[in-house]
Amino acid sequence: MALSSRLLSKSKQVLGSQSILHQGHAFPVRHFAKEAAPPALKGDEMLKNIFLEVKKKFETALAVFKKEKITIDPDDPAAVAQYAKVMKLAREKADLFSESQRIKYTIQTRTQDIPDARSYLLALKEIRIKRGLSDDLGAEAMMFDALEKVEKELKKPLLRNDKKGMSVLMAEFDKINQKLGIRREDLPKYEEQLELKISKAQLEEMKKDALEAMETQKKREEFKDDEMVDTKSLDVRNFL
Secondary structure (H helix, E strand, O other): OHHHHHHHHHHHHHHHHHOOOOOOOOOOOOOOOOOOOOOOOHHHHHHHHHHHHHHHHHHHHHHHHHHOOOOOOOOOHHHHHHHHHHHHHHHHHHOOOOHHHHHHHHHHHHHOOOOEHHHHHHHHHHHHHHOOOOOOOOHHHHHHHHHHHHHHHHOOOOEOOOHHHHHHHHHHHHHHHHHHOOOHHHHHHHHHHHHHHHHHHHHHHHHHHHHHHHHHHHOOHHHOOOOOOOHHHOOHHHHO
16 A cells, blocks of 8 residues: 555656646636626636646546556666656646756746846756756856856846847857757757656656555565565556
């Protein structure tokens, strides 16, 4: 029972982390006659619609998890790829953001009112750290160096509405990408690599939770003589 609760909790957590509502939801406003019951508050109606939408998305994704096999083996590339495939299928059916889309959405919403380039880059750094993303290539430091160079030439902070200054900065960024071997046409490949990295991390967390649950259960008298099973042999569908 402990393992079942852990894995179900993990599936909800994974799904919850994907559930970002799109902007611009339209909720119909109903007009009632005098004899009708009083209408619900607009805020209550909005919360109700959001709850029903999230509930529907969760149930849709959970149906995929119940059908598709997931092997809890973060060290097996095939198992990681299969898990990523299942997550992608669940997102597509439930109309959820991918990790790349969520990062893009976060960047857009967090930075839309930032006036200067330096604060923008600092916001990107904060988002990267909070998302647990590493900067193995050192691109971030290079971007700040490039900004420093441009602002030194301008002799003032670079504002994002300064088209000429921003075009110079973008040219510097293009040089950085070229130096690091990053090409715009390879973005889909980078996104796929990111999804695999995240899938591996999620499988590692599921394995950790499963082992902890089995350790906890083994401490109980009736299970003390039972052997702990290999997490790779667990069928997640049996716990959902």
